[in-house]
Amino acid sequence: MTPKNKVDILIVGAGPTGLVLALSLLKQGISPSSIRIIDKYATTISTSRALATQARTLELYRSFNLTDELLSHGHKVPAVNLWMRGKHQARLSQSEAGKELTPYPFMFVLAQDKHERILEKALNEHGAFVERGVELVDFEDQDSHISARLLRRNGPNNNTDGHGTEDSYNEETDTEICETAYLVGCDGAHSAVRHGMKVNFEGAPYKQLFYVADIETDSHGQSPIINGEVHVTFKGANLVIFFPYDDKHRCGRLIGMLDPRKTDNEDNNPAADREYSFDDDVAPSVRDILDLNVVKVNWFSAYRVHHRVADQFRTGRVFLAGDAAHIHSPVGGQGMNTGVGDTINLAWKLASALKGHTDSTGDERLFDSYNIERRAFALQLVHTTDRVFTFATAEGLIADIIRNWIVPTVVPSLFAFQGVREFMFRTVSQTRINYRNSPLAEEPRGTDPVQSGDRLPWVVISSNKPEEGRDDNYDTFNAVKWQVHVYGTPTESLRQWCGRKKIDLDVFDWDEKYTASGLGRDTVYLLRPDQYLAVVAPSGPGAAEEATERLDRYLLEKGLNL
Template sequence: MKACDVLIIGAGPTGLVLALWLSKLGISVRILDKTAEPGTTSRALAVQARTLELYRQLDLAQAIVQKGHQVPAANLWVKGEQAARLPFETIGEGLTPYPFLEIFPQDQHEQLLIERLALFGVLVERESELLGFLDDGEHITARLISAEGRQETCVAKYIAGCDGARSTVRKTLDFDFSGGTYQQVFYVADVDAEGPALNGELHVDLDEADFLAVFPLAGTGRARLIGTVRDERAEHAETLTFEDVSSRAIDHLKVQVHKVNWFSSYRVHHRVAEYFYRGRAFLLGDAAHIHSPAGGQGMNTGIGDAINLAWKLAAVLTGKAPESLLETYEAERIGFAHKLVSTTDRVFSFVTADGPIATLVRTRLAPLLFPKLTSLEPVREFMFRTISQITLNYRLQFLSSGTAGHVQGGDRLPWAAANGVDNFDSLANMKWQVHVYGTASEALVKWCSERGLPLQVFDWAPAHEAAGLGYNALYLLRPDTYVALAESSGNVQALERYFSERSITP
């Protein structure tokens, strides 16, 4: 019997990030996947700015930026002509070190995570499945089966269901997974092609034809087409070929396909699990929430789930926090999942709606209004903040307290580079830490030193004020870099109360 602290079911990006984060914090894990080998094709492409920020803690951000492709802008097309362009590099400038959309296909992404996980001596156990598990309140006893039919029992402190839309963990917990299925069938095609839409940017067709988005891949003339199939063709999704796909949208975007390297079709659901945890079992990623690919949010949200849960599991397993800390995982993530599903559903419904009125709005009104709206800086910034997930916050939650400057407890710490110093550099440390922008009191310096709590003091600069940070304020940061406490006075007693009231040891 192989025991572990955390048994992870599913070795997609969500499960791999959870395993990697826990391993780096010294927690023993097992990670299983029923597939014989890592995926060689994938649907997820986008790595959002917030994911790259968090990946600094795993020393992954630079590798992904170097290996992937930076998308500088998104373009909307109507009736065969480009109608609007949204430049990421200018609207995200000053908000994040990564003011772009990063394209890094999921198969390459998973391989990178697997390689990094192996450095900790953890290998994915392939062709292994979870049959079921029991939670006795103290441990999880899981029944596993290998490809050869050999069964074994694994005893773990916790189990994490990262096993996708058909999650065995979720089914064992008997959680409702309500939602619906889009009538359209999606297709994905990796192609060698040419044309104005093969310029390294993202292009989306808003015509009355089937929805189509062209995502650039690394290398010249390579792209991924993601589109929809309607009418009677959608009734035979499992047998579709690229030749069955309507050429209207492809022609509208003036894409000349020379070679199809991979093609797949599938149906998309939009669902959120009733709960994200019970007892010692947790749901993450597609096991907890699935939605349309609009906005490239799915994989990034699963990775966010993993990072949110990982530091909490580590704190509980090392005796630095009570088990009640784990309740905050669902509280902080389920609301975002519901909002995300609702938002992506509205966006996708808009770009694929049938009927004369929908077509009029999409092809006539939207192209007129969109350029005018996106010419306004607040609108452009809102769009980038939303898509990049840097606006995601945990305000008004149990672990969030106080306000200082424009920053509230639960916010992502604003990024600011001043005097040659990047305030995110210290966030590579997976520990609680304190930031002060200005001057830290002697009492605060002493308190942090006595408890081994890292204290970062930044010389006050206009960039800090512009980012919304408060002069001489105290910001307590969680191990996942979100602001736990914002205290404008810099009072050390506020720190003392924060940890005492939550029974957490930094």
Template structure:
């Protein structure tokens, strides 16, 4: 009987990242997908800064930046004219090594993840479907339907449902999926074209309640059109063609279409599962939460789920922690998912609202306010922090303790950079580690050496103060680079007590 540590259902970005992270940490995974081949079309485009930061742990960030497209600006159009421009080139300068908007289509993204996963000897099992599963005392027993139609019984310690909005894992767990469905039909078209909106920047039409945007891709004259329709055409989504929706792009954004490579339509929901974990089964990505594409958050949130769960599963399976560590996955990720669904729903509802007042706000007020607001550094920083997901934090949650400087337990470690380097180099290693900015005690140094806990002591520099880091305290960092403890002492007993209380064993490799 085939047995793995973790059986992953679904080979989209969420499932692939989970498989990749676990494989890097020495965990035996099996990943299946019911599709015949990887997708050749994609809706998700943006790879946010926080995802790129975490991808450094897998040596993926540079490949994405090199092969993707950095968007220089967002342009907003009204009545056939560009009326506002928001520069994006260094919108997050000083906050992250990736202070820009990166476009890297999901199909190319998946191909890169699959290629890297194969270096660990793991291949996605295609045309293979989960039929059912049950939990036994020490694991999961699953029934799979193989490509030849035969049924296979397999076992795993845990099962991860990364199988999308129609998740069989979620349905088997009988988790509710409350929320709703947007009335609009969304469409995506991959086109080659020319015109002022094909200058390598992002363009958004504010004219009507139906959303329309042009997202640039790496190839010159190549872009993704994403839009909505809500009139009588939406009632016949299955027969909708590009010709039915293209006139608006041609007229409003002055697009000259040369070739349509592909076109598809879909409906979007805004839902969050009632729970993300039941026993040995977990829900991640679209199986756990779906929302509007506003802000390019969906794929990145699923990847965040995968990284959050991966190090915890690896710790438990390798004997480095007790199973209670896994309780924190749902606590940390469901709170963020609920906030995100609420936020993206409000933004999308504003952009697509109907009526004279809504039209006035979009076409007159928004073009006036956007340049004004973004001329202030604080406004630009708030916008970038929100969209880039660098503000995602786990403050006040069970694995987060303390505060020192401006940094709380549960925060992403702030990036500090100057001419002497940055404080992120050690984060490439996905392990527990301690950062000290300034000086620490001989006791702390000796304790960390004895317990094989990496300790990085940085000579105090103004860049650390500017980033909000405290002098001479310490930050215990989790393997996913979030702060577990922020403490202004140099006492290793604080760390020792933390590990003991959370069932984490004091050995590190």
């Protein structure tokens, strides 16, 4: 048996979910030597996989100073189009619907392999490196720590930077026991961590067999599909979605269903042993439905779509995030973004425990809140995508009538209303997510539009009132930290309170336009490190109680010692 290694956090899985968790911990001052991130695959992925990066993810990435770099490598999708029976029915302009809601009023498309390279480069710059070819075999909860058994399949020095741990490995295939305070499974739908936790992964596969294909086309100028926008097309029960991912409008991602007559055998089950090809099984329907001339296929895969959510995202010192915790239809481009949201939520809670900002009771509250906050959203997301997916792929006369006659009439009329467009944008962009029902949220107070647990509303700072060179109020999100915002004039007691707590106080000169976003004049907003509101406390003359008293009581009740 090899010597034991000890770390504070062991992250299993080095996709976007695991990389963001490690990066967020490092940005909060956790030492690289305290974090270990492993992946069972010896090399990084070379396929595009997840494409869509939603507005909320881009907002959160500002804390890592990565948003601008990501935007320079991908494609901004300005609109989503709906087609029925070959006829264009509606166009949802992302920029119009989201222009008052976020600095990123678009869907951003970037291939997952490129996305991961940017994240891993940032990780390496902070002195942390992925250990590849290292697999979690099993683990035991020892109360005070987790004892994890790891298997390295390709010998020492397998991680990408060449920094191996040769003293821990003496054979080409070797095992190691790693002691860790916390274990986080970011290892996908077949998660070894989830299996070790013995939690149920409730759900089921859809009966349809889907395909994904990354293609190149020469149809630019001939097909209305090739215009840099997303196109969702229906023909009968056949659904095809086209995602562009280059500014030259030549490359794109196709997601669609394989013909059930070709994928079902005599028992009406998918023919799992059959080999599928783009030319034989997809190209004819693509030409028929989309009028696309595909000249090259860079990647093609047939797969089964599932909808599942783990019973628990946390048991003791072990946590699940991303596809290890929830999987659902790819429609809407939510998967990777939800995983990133999981780990942004979890990272500050782990960091608080490691840095002693909570007592043991506070640790439990924080860790329980992760399970409550993120599982609630995962259930909501799976339920929503399940309903949309079931409707989109339903078979039968009634479904055809609704899809082909009622929807084309109703949807364009609904999209004419700005409120509907904003609702759709907020849902897809994940800017609607809130934690009002979290144990970390204050009790709702009145009918104020902005409450504890909400995402901070985004506002542009008036050009005639520049504040420290800021363009918007999200410019303060240059680090993963607690902070206080005041739109108006802070009290002297608040300034002293922030000084004692060593929390940044960001003051914005009041502008009446902030009212439209739900922000209150002189109100105190205490922001969690994941940019959600912890406390919303009216301040100044006439306030029911001193804001600093509210802040102190909140920290005491939640077991936080900032």
